[in-house]
Amino acid sequence: MATKTVTVGILALQGNFAEHAALLAAMSVQVQYVRTVQDLEQCTHLIIPGGESTTISLLLASTGLDAAITDRCRASTLSVMGICAGAILVATKITGKNPPASLGLIDITIDRNAYGNQLESFDASLIVSHVDRPVRASFIRAPVITHVGKDVEVLAMHGEHPVIVRAGNVWALTCHPELRDEESIHRLFIAS
Amino acid sequence: MLKPVKHTRNTLGEDLARMLKGGVIMDVTTAEQAVIAEEAGACAVMALERIPSDIRAEGGVARMSDPALIREIREAVSIPVMAKVRIGHTAEARILEAIGVDFIDESEVLTPADPFDHVQKASFSVPFVCGATSLGEALRRISEGAAMIRTKGEAGTGNIVEAVRHLKLITRQIAALQDMTAADRTAFAEQERVDANLVESVREAGRLPVVTFVAGGVATPADAALVMSLGAEGVFVGSGIFKSSDPQRRAAAIVQATTHFNDAALLADVSSGIGQAMAGQEIAQLELSMQHRGH
Numbered sequence: 001m002a003t004k005t006v007t008v009g010i011l012a013l014q015g016n017f018a019e020h021a022a023l024l025a026a027m028s029v030q031v032q033y034v035r036t037v038q039d040l041e042q043c044t045h046l047i048i049p050g051g052e053s054t055t056i057s058l059l060l061a062s063t064g065l066d067a068a069i070t071d072r073c074r075a076s077t078l079s080v081m082g083i084c085a086g087a088i089l090v091a092t093k094i095t096g097k098n099p100p101a102s103l104g105l106i107d108i109t110i111d112r113n114a115y116g117n118q119l120e121s122f123d124a125s126l127i128v129s130h131v132d133r134p135v136r137a138s139f140i141r142a143p144v145i146t147h148v149g150k151d152v153e154v155l156a157m158h159g160e161h162p163v164i165v166r167a168g169n170v171w172a173l174t175c176h177p178e179l180r181d182e183e184s185i186h187r188l189f190i191a192s
Numbered sequence: 193m194l195k196p197v198k199h200t201r202n203t204l205g206e207d208l209a210r211m212l213k214g215g216v217i218m219d220v221t222t223a224e225q226a227v228i229a230e231e232a233g234a235c236a237v238m239a240l241e242r243i244p245s246d247i248r249a250e251g252g253v254a255r256m257s258d259p260a261l262i263r264e265i266r267e268a269v270s271i272p273v274m275a276k277v278r279i280g281h282t283a284e285a286r287i288l289e290a291i292g293v294d295f296i297d298e299s300e301v302l303t304p305a306d307p308f309d310h311v312q313k314a315s316f317s318v319p320f321v322c323g324a325t326s327l328g329e330a331l332r333r334i335s336e337g338a339a340m341i342r343t344k345g346e347a348g349t350g351n352i353v354e355a356v357r358h359l360k361l362i363t364r365q366i367a368a369l370q371d372m373t374a375a376d377r378t379a380f381a382e383q384e385r386v387d388a389n390l391v392e393s394v395r396e397a398g399r400l401p402v403v404t405f406v407a408g409g410v411a412t413p414a415d416a417a418l419v420m421s422l423g424a425e426g427v428f429v430g431s432g433i434f435k436s437s438d439p440q441r442r443a444a445a446i447v448q449a450t451t452h453f454n455d456a457a458l459l460a461d462v463s464s465g466i467g468q469a470m471a472g473q474e475i476a477q478l479e480l481s482m483q484h485r486g487h
Contacts, residue, residue: 013451014235016210035452050211052235052271058444059233059451084211097270098230112270118294119317121204140207141272141294179207 006190009034009043013059015051015085019178027183037068045079045190048086050176056085057100066103073105079169080105081189087172088112088143106170107149114144128156128164131184137175205319205339209403212236212426216447219243219430223268232443236272239265244301244348245431248480254302256284259291279486280306289318296320300485301347313337325358325483327365328384330400335386341400344483345408348431350472352409354483359406359422369395411469413449413462420453437467
């Protein structure tokens with residue numbers, strides 16, 4: 001069986017892109033930091049990391065990466081995983097104060113900073129579909145997914161909220177497995 | 193195998209600091225300024241009553257800001273809100289924790305409250321960022337529980353030289369650890385009054401264990417690009433934005449320069465026609481050196 005060459009782009013405009021690069025490098029996955037439309041060209045996958053969604057959104061617009069990501073994702077030539085701020089940016093609907101412009105890639109509604117300020121940040125151990133052991137992750141000023149469309153698969157819940165979801169080639173996580181050295185979700189994403 | 197480092201770490205606070213990387217944290221004194229900062233792309237704001245250049249000009253004792261002002265700023269924006277306490281002022285820190293700021297800056301910009309000790313930060317849930325001028329000072333703050341470090345630079349001067357000095361000094365001192373014998377490293381730990389295991393962990397990683405920003409003197413997009421190219425993980429801009437002639441455009445330009453610090457053509461573009469930078473001061477002419485506050 002021919003194996004497709006995987007290059008995972010990591011959007012490196014603002015946020016914790018370096019932790020994703022370190023995790024993927026330890027898995028011997030080819031990684032490309034993405035700061036321009038040219039950087040995105042050879043990528044088969046793209047991680048939009050945690051950071052501030054308002055900041056990343058402005059930088060997506062000024063670089064033209066917003067349109068490039070949307071076009072390739074809709075043409076199914078790019079898989080996208082949005083984490084925390086990234087999950088906000090891929091959602092079709094964003095609620096909460098001063099929402100950023102959305103890429104609108106996955107049919108979910110997400111509420112920014114719904115848990116509250118930093119004192120409400122927490123660690124959790126999650127039961128995730130297709131993963132045979134608990135997955136550790138941190139929730140940092142995390143958003144909450146308040147609605148998922150009918151074609152969205154919920155892979156993990158925390159309390160009553162979906163925290164890892166997927167629809168086709170687009171994934172959204174409200175938590176950070178990469179900060180707890182958890183490779184399993186990244187592995188599932190790359191295999192998709 | 194190293195023994196575990198004895199100090200208590202604020203892991204969730206260190207995680208929040210990671211989310212700020214590659215970003216610009218801007219000083220704001222009103223809700224209106226906070227909105228300008230957020231719209232320009234700030235990854236967080238520092239809420240305070242007087243920016244450092246005004247503290248320099250007006251003198252007097254500089255204290256924690258009115259909690260009502262901090263709340264008002266927090267209501268106006270969605271990004272993290274930080275606020276400053278005086279060095280060693282545990283009661284001010286408890287007040288900021290009670291009102292739920294996202295990060296506390298134990299800052300030399302305010303008048304120090306305790307001549308002997310910094311705040312024992314490990315007993316707080318809210319994370320702290322602290323200034324440092326050297327590796328030893330950074331490690332003392334991390335031992336006390338700091339979740340993030342920034343260079344001190346010389347706040348309110350619009351002069352980048354001290355920020356560069358502190359960033360390079362810390363980088364060089366970390367590099368020097370690699371060439372030291374075990375006995376020399378033990379002596380360094382004793383001299384700097386820090387845990388030897390913490391020094392060993394820095395040697396192994398080749399960096400500080402927490403996110404490291406630059407502060408104190410950033411006034412232009414080029415200043416931000418300079419410190420990012422020297423290894424800073426993000427920048428604080430204090431007086432540099434709201435003491436300039438066109439805060440909106442300068443703030444947005446500094447955000448662009450922090451992300452695209454390696455793209456000279458883009459830096460030329462964003463540096464063009466953004467009005468007058470803050471006036472700035474020679475370090476040798478200063479009446480007050482803030483970087484020597486704390487130890």
